[in-house]
Amino acid sequence: MSAPDDNRRSILFGRLPLPERTFLTDALRTETVGGVLLLVAAVLALVWANVQGPSYESVSHFHLGPGALGLHLSVAHWASDGLLAVFFFVAGIELKRELVAGELRDPRTAALPVVAALCGMATPALVYLLVNGVSGGDRGGWAVPTATDIAFALAILAVIGTALPAALRAFLLTLAVVDDLFAILIIAVFFTSHIDLLMLGLAVAGLALFRLLLHLRVRGWYVYVPLAVVIWALMYNSGVHATIAGVAMGMMLRCHRREGEDRSPGERIEHLLRPLSAGLAVPLFALFSAGVSLSHGALRDVFTRPETLGVVLGLVVGKATGIFGGTWLTARFTRARLNPDLRWPDVLAVSVLAGIGFTVALLIGELAFATDPRLTAEVKASVLTGSVLAAVLAAVLLKLRNDRYRRLYEDEERDEDQDGVPDIYEAGNPEYHLRMAELYERKAAEHRRLAEVAAATRSDEDGPA
Structure with missing residues (x-):
């Protein structure tokens, strides 16, 4: 055992x-x-x-x-x-x-x-x-x-x-x-000795805008760099x-x-x-x-x-x-x-x-x-x-x-076959199979967890019978 x-x-x-x-x-x-x-x-x-x-x-x-x-x-x-x-x-x-x-x-x-x-x-x-x-x-x-x-x-x-x-x-x-x-x-x-709530609130609002732009997949450094500087300045003046x-x-x-x-x-x-x-x-x-x-x-x-x-x-x-x-x-x-x-x-x-x-x-x-x-x-x-x-x-x-x-x-x-992958990670090595088994077990556990979450979500959406 x-x-x-x-x-x-x-x-x-x-x-x-x-x-x-x-x-x-x-x-x-x-x-x-x-x-x-x-x-x-x-x-x-x-x-x-x-x-x-x-x-x-x-x-x-x-x-x-x-x-x-x-x-x-x-x-x-x-x-x-x-x-x-x-x-x-x-x-x-x-x-x-x-x-x-x-x-x-x-x-x-x-x-x-x-x-x-x-x-x-x-x-x-x-x-x-x-x-x-x-x-x-x-x-x-x-x-x-x-x-x-x-x-x-x-x-x-x-x-x-x-x-x-x-x-x-x-x-x-x-x-x-x-x-x-x-x-x-x-x-x-x-x-943080003192906090200016107005400045801190504006900094938090700036962070929220930063997160929204990322969520909307807006691209361009010219958008994020000026916004980051403004958020930094507001945070500095807030006392944090x-x-x-x-x-x-x-x-x-x-x-x-x-x-x-x-x-x-x-x-x-x-x-x-x-x-x-x-x-x-x-x-x-x-x-x-x-x-x-x-x-x-x-x-x-x-x-x-x-x-x-x-x-x-x-x-x-x-x-x-x-x-x-x-x-x-x-x-x-x-x-x-x-x-x-x-x-x-x-x-x-x-x-x-x-x-x-x-x-x-x-x-x-x-x-x-x-x-x-x-x-x-x-x-x-x-x-x-x-x-x-x-x-x-x-x-x-x-x-x-x-x-x-x-x-x-x-x-x-060590990479004796010169394929760019160390031999310890290749399929001929017993440790490779052990690592792959561990990885498979981890992935399987994650899939089971996601399936349980999805089932619970569907159950909540359907409501009581």
Whole structure:
């Protein structure tokens, strides 16, 4: 009796279906390049702020934009509120795609990244609150260490040359998407000081018009881009962080393919905007956010102030503990089991890697301590310090497992018949038949569910006999 039950148990970090693997490869390639640019921008910001501090401050605080519309903002504000809206727009599309066609479409596979992301955000927050509760520090920065920067994490992977298996990379990417969703909710709920109901109502009306135009299949960038700018401006003036508008519009795009389509509209737009987001928007944000003047003792105080120490420990200890613990609990108390090709140290290495918090962590740090510029700079330094420590520790752990990763990667990539399809996915491989059986069972269950819904609907329409 136990064998059949065991066969039905889901596998944590199992091999991905070929279409999902192909999409993941393309997405990670752009994220990795963007992560390298992000790293360069962060280093440039630190050098600029410490070599030519006055000029860095002058450029960052230079104001431009129409004041009559409430948009006379500094360059740093345009980077965080304007350019990051593009980043969150792409994040919204990613989340929508994961919900309808990716790892989150099936509750069984969605449970792991959702639980891991929740634990990976709650634990750093608890670590921060514990450190500051004991030391009497400012507890307002509890959300700073909760965010994961996927682009930076993948850049580290590219630098150290680890052939991480596709399933673990997919877990890291999906984890970051869910992480972004909860970070967006945190920004919207906890960092909105005042709300202009008129502006918010107009922004919601703009979003409704955006959705209606999509429903009517109206085409043309010249329609949507001006409307998106108006919605963003209204959201900014409402008091809600303007990046929320980007997420909302991204999630409205259709991300499932219809018959005859190579790509859905969401996938096409994501393909166009991802290089702009990863290659321009996020690096420019880093350039005007990561410039911490080390001469003022910001780096020295990282391990002496409870607020900054809480951020560092939250990123390095809290993230790794939360994600690894959430994953282990999922395997321990559900029917899931770890891929036999992997070991728990592999999961620990990825969990530590997720402690690299940068883009969203810097943004939340600015929002949490907006009234204290000195503390804001010190918190930024703590984000950089914690991210570097997490990156170094993850690199060591990943390197220790690199030989196993290399063998798994070579097995996944082997294509001896040179037909463009890895041998592991072809019909001659026993695993192929197992994958196809699993896919057939999933499709059959979905058809049964739809048939039950249709029958119930017809029953409701017919009414009582």
